[in-house]
Amino acid sequence: MVRCGCALLRKYGNFIDNLRIFTKGGSGGMGYPRLGGEGGRGGDVWVVAKKNMTLKQLKNKYPQKRFVAGGGANSRVSALKGSKGKDCEVPAPVGISVTDENGQVLGELNKEEDRILVAKGGLGGKLHTNFLPLKGQKRVIRLDLKVIADVGLVGFPNAGKSSLLSRVSHATPVVADYAFTTLSPELGKIMYNDFKQISVADLPGLIEGAHMNKGMGHKFLKHLERTRQLLFVVDISGFQLSSVTPYRTAFESIILLTKELELYKEELQTKPVLLAVNKMDLPDAQVKLHELMKQLQHPEDFLHLFETKMIPEKAVEFQNIIPISTVTGEGIEELKNCIRKALDEEDDKENAAHHSKQLLNLQNSSLVF
Structure with a gap:
C-alpha cells in the first residue's frame, strides 16, 4: 500500500438504466415464379450507439418500444430482383449491453456509431422457397446501461x-x-x-x-x-x-x-x-x-x-x-x-501489450514463409 509522492488529488425513478423493447425484421418480398424472379430481402433491425442519447430519451421518443424494419420489394417484370427492405435503427447510448430474452449477450456498444444486428429480415421468395417470402426475425431485447x-x-x-x-x-x-x-x-x-x-x-x-x-x-x-x-x-x-x-x-x-x-x-x-x-x-x-x-x-x-x-x-x-x-x-x-x-x-501497459501482440503476430506470419 503506497502513498503518492506528489502533493495530495432525484429521484431514482427519473434515471433509466435498462429498457425492454420489441424488434422485428422486415418480411421478404414475393418471388415471380413464371420468370424466376426473386423477392427482396426484408430489412434488418440494428441497435446503434448515438452521441448524447439516453435510455430515457429513447423511451420518451418511442413509447411503444416497437421497432420494425421495412419489407422487401416483390419481384416484378420490370425488376425481377426485388430491392431490400429498409433497415430500422434503434438509437441507444454509448455503454449499452444488448441481451436477448434468454439473457444471451448479443453485443456491446462501446463507442459512437457501434452497431449490433438484433433482428434479421426474412429472405425474399425464390426457387427453393417456392417463390414464397419468409417472415423477418422477431426478438424482444434488453438494453442495459453500464456507465463508461x-x-x-x-x-x-x-x-x-x-x-x-x-x-x-x-x-x-x-x-x-x-x-x-x-x-x-x-x-x-x-x-x-x-x-x-x-x-x-x-x-x-x-x-x-x-x-x-x-x-x-x-x-x-x-x-x-x-x-x-x-x-x-x-x-x-x-x-x-x-x-x-x-x-x-x-x-x-x-x-x-x-x-x-x-x-x-x-x-x-x-x-x-x-x-x-x-x-x-x-x-x-x-x-x-x-x-x-x-x-x-x-x-x-x-x-x-x-x-x-x-x-x-x-x-x-x-x-x-x-x-x-x-x-x-x-x-x-x-x-x-x-x-x-x-x-x-x-x-x-496496454500499449506495451498491444505492441507485443503485434510483434508476435508478425513473427508467426514470417514463419509461414
Whole structure:
C-alpha cells in the first residue's frame, strides 16, 4: 500500500438504466415464379450507439418500444430482383449491453456509431422457397446501461463522493449532509492544463449486503464493471447508516467495501484502486489517519476483530492513499495528479501489450514463409 509522492488529488425513478423493447425484421418480398424472379430481402433491425442519447430519451421518443424494419420489394417484370427492405435503427447510448430474452449477450456498444444486428429480415421468395417470402426475425431485447468512465467512485453513503466530484470536475451533483443524496449515477470530467480529460462516475452509496441487491446494490455495482479504475472514498470519522445499524470505522468501511465488490464480482478487484480519505478538516482527523495507516499497513493484526464472513479473501492494494478535504480543498490537486498518473501507467501497459501482440503476430506470419 503506497502513498503518492506528489502533493495530495432525484429521484431514482427519473434515471433509466435498462429498457425492454420489441424488434422485428422486415418480411421478404414475393418471388415471380413464371420468370424466376426473386423477392427482396426484408430489412434488418440494428441497435446503434448515438452521441448524447439516453435510455430515457429513447423511451420518451418511442413509447411503444416497437421497432420494425421495412419489407422487401416483390419481384416484378420490370425488376425481377426485388430491392431490400429498409433497415430500422434503434438509437441507444454509448455503454449499452444488448441481451436477448434468454439473457444471451448479443453485443456491446462501446463507442459512437457501434452497431449490433438484433433482428434479421426474412429472405425474399425464390426457387427453393417456392417463390414464397419468409417472415423477418422477431426478438424482444434488453438494453442495459453500464456507465463508461475512467474512474468510478466507491463508498458508503455520505462519504463525500458527490462533494469530491464537484471539487475535481465541472459536474454539479446534489450535495447534502445526509445519506443517499446521490440516487443515480453522476458523471463529471477532470480537465487538466494540457487539455487531457478524465471522466469520473459518482455512484450511489453502497450499503452492507449490496452484493445481495440490498439498497438496489446490483443496479449500481454493475456500473463499476465499465470503469478503468476505482477510487474508494471513506470518511475518516467512520460511518453509520442509521441508529439501528452498527458504527463502522474508516478501516472497517474499507474492509466491507472490498468484501461487497468481491462477493458481487471478483473481477472488480483486478482494477487499479486509489483511496481518498475524506473529511480531514474534522477534529482529530490526523490522529485517526495515523491509526488508519497503521491498520492498512498491517491488516492481519486487526482482522480478528471482524466476523469471518466480513473478511475479504484478498486485501485490496491501493496504488495511492491520499488524505483530502472537499471542504478546504486539501489534497485535491494531489488526488487529481495521482488519478492521472495511475491511468497513464495503465495506458502504457496496454500499449506495451498491444505492441507485443503485434510483434508476435508478425513473427508467426514470417514463419509461414
